Amino acid sequence: xxxxxxxxxxxxxxxxxxxxxxxxxxxxxxxxxxxxxxxxxxxxxxxxxxxxxxxxxxxxxxxxxxxxxxxxxxxxxxxxxxxxxxxxxxxxxxxxxxxxxxxxxxxxxxxxxxxxxxxxxxxxxxxxxxxxxxxxxxxxxxxxxxxxxxxxxxxxxxxxxxxxxxxxxxxxxxxxxxx
Amino acid sequence: xxxxxxxxxxxxxxxxxxxxxxxxxxxxxxxxxxxxxxxxxxxxxxxxxxxxxxxxxxxxxxxxxxxxxxxxxxxxxxxxxxxxxxxxxxxxxxxxxxxxxxxxxxxxxxxxxxxxxxxxxxxxxxxxxxxxxxxxxxxxxxxxxxxxxxxxxxxxxxxxxxxxxxxxxxxxxxxxxxxxxxxxxxxxxxxxxxxxxxxxxxxxxxxxxxxxxxxxxxxxxxxxxxxxxxxxxxxxxxxxxxxxxxxxxxxxxxxxxxxxxxxxxxxxxxxxxxxxxxxxxxxxxxxxxxxxxxxxxxxxxxxxxxxxxx
Numbered sequence: 206x207x208x209x210x211x212x213x214x215x216x217x218x219x220x221x222x223x224x225x226x227x228x229x230x231x232x233x234x235x236x237x238x239x240x241x242x243x244x245x246x247x248x249x250x251x252x253x254x255x256x257x258x259x260x261x262x263x264x265x266x267x268x269x270x271x272x273x274x275x276x277x278x279x280x281x282x283x284x285x286x287x288x289x290x291x292x293x294x295x296x297x298x299x300x301x302x303x304x305x306x307x308x309x310x311x312x313x314x315x316x317x318x319x320x321x322x323x324x325x326x327x328x329x330x331x332x333x334x335x336x337x338x339x340x341x342x343x344x345x346x347x348x349x350x351x352x353x354x355x356x357x358x359x360x361x362x363x364x365x366x367x368x369x370x371x372x373x374x375x376x377x378x379x380x381x382x383x384x
Numbered sequence: 385x386x387x388x389x390x391x392x393x394x395x396x397x398x399x400x401x402x403x404x405x406x407x408x409x410x411x412x413x414x415x416x417x418x419x420x421x422x423x424x425x426x427x428x429x430x431x432x433x434x435x436x437x438x439x440x441x442x443x444x445x446x447x448x449x450x451x452x453x454x455x456x457x458x459x460x461x462x463x464x465x466x467x468x469x470x471x472x473x474x475x476x477x478x479x480x481x482x483x484x485x486x487x488x489x490x491x492x493x494x495x496x497x498x499x500x501x502x503x504x505x506x507x508x509x510x511x512x513x514x515x516x517x518x519x520x521x522x523x524x525x526x527x528x529x530x531x532x533x534x535x536x537x538x539x540x541x542x543x544x545x546x547x548x549x550x551x552x553x554x555x556x557x558x559x560x561x562x563x564x565x566x567x568x569x570x571x572x573x574x575x576x577x578x579x580x581x582x583x584x585x586x587x588x589x590x591x592x593x594x595x596x597x598x599x600x601x602x603x604x605x606x607x608x609x610x611x612x613x614x615x616x617x618x619x620x621x622x623x624x625x626x627x628x629x630x631x632x633x634x635x636x637x638x639x640x641x642x643x644x645x646x647x648x649x650x651x652x653x654x655x656x657x658x659x660x661x662x663x664x665x666x667x668x669x670x671x672x673x674x675x676x677x678x679x680x681x682x683x684x685x686x687x688x689x690x691x692x693x694x
Contacts, residue, residue, distance in 0.1 A: 323595065
């Protein structure tokens with residue numbers, strides 16, 4: 206169970222990006238009981254802030270993140286992004302998953318382009334923005350590689366390096382749609 | 385090996401060489417033996433055997449003459465004339481039969497392809513819908529597996545009654561009987577494939593805003609592909625088998641037949657040994673093998689290399 210107080214901040218209310226009010230989330234256990242995971246969460250994220258969320262394993266960090274992004278709907282309370290209620294995934298918010306969550310049957314480029322394609326960004330612009338993101342994370346040259354091939358083609362075949370590359374591909378997949 | 389046989393020789397169709405011991409009755413075979421005609425271990429007496437014992441139908445003993453007069457011995461009236469014609473060797477099938485079998489096999493292949501495609505189009509969306517709902521999947525999965533184990537041919541008489549009473553088109557209503565039992569393999573493999581999609585991947589697709597056809601094309605179809613291929617191979621193999629019992633179905637005095645290799649095997653499977661059943665099964669085996677090599681194996685390779693989730 207996570208309980209957060211509103212972080213003290215010097216920012217004004219006008220540049221609030223994400224605001225959470227009285228968020229509750231409980232799940233039904235297989236036995237039919239209610240399992241309370243998030244209790245009365247209220248927080249605000251302001252422009253330019255970098256916020257880290259700390260907690261024990263199982264304390265509800267992922268549940269909170271999933272609520273913020275609209276992947277799960279809260280039992281009660283509201284989430285607002287730029288003053289619009291978050292009811293489902295929306296452009297502007299992205300998430301880098303704990304596991305790679307890469308589409309292994311799509312190339313690095315196709316993975317990165319996926320979000321842009323779904324948003325209906327025209328092909329030329331889509332390609333340009335995706336290549337920019339791939340360059341940014343240092344995966345240029347691997348555009349047409351499949352995620353599984355990254356570890357094979359890496360200069361350093363060590364596990365740490367290939368894992369890092371996969372995560373960077375993942376991040377770059379999430380990045381363009383967040384811009 | 386057995387059967388009346390057809391064959392080509394001397395630039396023409398050879399005269400048939402029927403088994404004159406119709407019904408393979410042992411008592412009749414013994415009487416032929418007593419009359420000096422060689423009988424075979426499998427109770428067959430070929431027309432060529434009678435000709436060999438009678439010098440081409442010219443020297444007929446009294447015992448044999450008595451036998452020949454009996455109608456169930458199935459001998460031609462003019463034995464000498466029948467023996468004079470070049471005859472098919474005892475119990476052989478001819479190239480004409482092979483060609484016929486291949487043609488019939490292609491008809492059945494077409495039927496298998498069409499109905500496996502229809503099953504895929506029907507059960508994939510339903511299976512995915514179920515697979516995305518773990519509670520429904522938990523309930524449906526054993527039901528689908530039971531349906532796959534249920535002997536579907538028990539329901540065929542119902543189809544015969546309906547088709548003959550309402551004069552329904554056989555190609556539309558009798559042909560799908562071959563997938564009646566096999567379709568479930570597609571359903572429960574699609575369910576299993578959908579259940580196995582990692583939650584992060586589904587959420588990532590949601591975050592990317594994949595919807596509609598893009599969601600199917602980029603997430604669902606590739607993710608369930610290996611499971612679907614497994615189901616598809618099993619289901620098409622099952623339909624090939626079922627074609628033998630579904631292309632000829634009868635109930636009471638009504639018999640409905642579709643042109644196909646399954647019907648060919650079924651019609652020749654009369655309880656007697658004959659080479660047509662062997663030929664039919666050989667051709668069917670080769671067609672299934674060819675189909676698996678040319679089609680399913682390629683999909684399987686693709687599934688193994690490109691679409692594996694681990």
